[in-house]
Amino acid sequence: MTASADATDLQPVSVVIVNFNAGDVLADCLASVLAQAREVVVVDNASDPDGFEPVIAGFEQHPRLKVVRSPINGGFAYGCNLGARECEEGAILLLNPDCVVAPGSLERMLRVLGEDSRTGMVGGFITCLDGSEQGGGRRAVPTPWRSLVRVCGFSHFAARYPRIAKRFPKLFNDFYLHLQPKPAEPICVEAISGACMLMKREAIDDVGLLDEGYFLHCEDLDICMRFRKKRWDIRFVPDAPVLHHKGVCSKNRTLFVEWHKHKGMMRFYHKHFRHQYPPALMGLVAFAVWGR
Numbered sequence: 001m002t003a004s005a006d007a008t009d010l011q012p013v014s015v016v017i018v019n020f021n022a023g024d025v026l027a028d029c030l031a032s033v034l035a036q037a038r039e040v041v042v043v044d045n046a047s048d049p050d051g052f053e054p055v056i057a058g059f060e061q062h063p064r065l066k067v068v069r070s071p072i073n074g075g076f077a078y079g080c081n082l083g084a085r086e087c088e089e090g091a092i093l094l095l096n097p098d099c100v101v102a103p104g105s106l107e108r109m110l111r112v113l114g115e116d117s118r119t120g121m122v123g124g125f126i127t128c129l130d131g132s133e134q135g136g137g138r139r140a141v142p143t144p145w146r147s148l149v150r151v152c153g154f155s156h157f158a159a160r161y162p163r164i165a166k167r168f169p170k171l172f173n174d175f176y177l178h179l180q181p182k183p184a185e186p187i188c189v190e191a192i193s194g195a196c197m198l199m200k201r202e203a204i205d206d207v208g209l210l211d212e213g214y215f216l217h218c219e220d221l222d223i224c225m226r227f228r229k230k231r232w233d234i235r236f237v238p239d240a241p242v243l244h245h246k247g248v249c250s251k252n253r254t255l256f257v258e259w260h261k262h263k264g265m266m267r268f269y270h271k272h273f274r275h276q277y278p279p280a281l282m283g284l285v286a287f288a289v290w291g292r
Helices: 025-034 049-057 076-084 105-115 144-152 154-160 162-167 201-207 219-229 254-273 279-291
Strands: 011-019 037-045 065-070 091-095 099-101 119-127 196-200 233-244
Touching (some): 011 076, 011 105, 025 091, 025 099, 037 049, 065 076, 076 219, 091 105, 105 119, 119 201, 119 219, 196 201, 201 219, 219 233, 219 254
Parallel strands (some): 011 091
Antiparallel strands (some): 091 196, 099 233, 119 196
């Protein structure tokens, strides 16, 4: 089929993929979304050309693909914002280059996004290679207390003593929800993963683009917090599977990634919670984060 002949089957979505040395998995990602979306924008964050150029060469002449080559690696949020400014559709999907969107998943996510005027963001059912649900696809906001619960292992106590945990959920629950039963229908959640984040343009115009002060990690939590503060709902769509080859882009830079992950966490806590928690608790959380 020609690009024009199958246009009616495509979803009115612009997909933004920020690539940094993803290698061959980028090809699978592109094939999955070019089959479903009207527009795809790839932003390359100064990858090794020997890895990026051979992969993109097989797609670059596609009429619905735009390629933006950034001369610098300004971070994930920086790359997402570069791509978002190129988008023309009414909904924007931020997608990691190591994700493969299952056939029909984009349509299901878009349908949920449009069902309620206050729904500003949705995420799919992010899976590992074995089909199990990956952590982070649906979650509560990692407040300083919830983070302390996780770091100190209180959630493991909850697993061993569920009756006690059920009576005092705020004391023992951390922020990951993927171990809970998968819901049958889309549900509102506090946060989803930046690996697969579909947003209304209207909501983005209201809230703003990603905070480029985060280099890597926690920019997704930050924008989820900002959406909720502006009273936009966030929904998790359990029947929209998205395979995520987690860690492909960072497997050779473990220390670099962990540094920026924890630096991002501290920026997130300081930005959103410094006036809500006593200094002693914030200090304890900072000690736990950097100690980890």
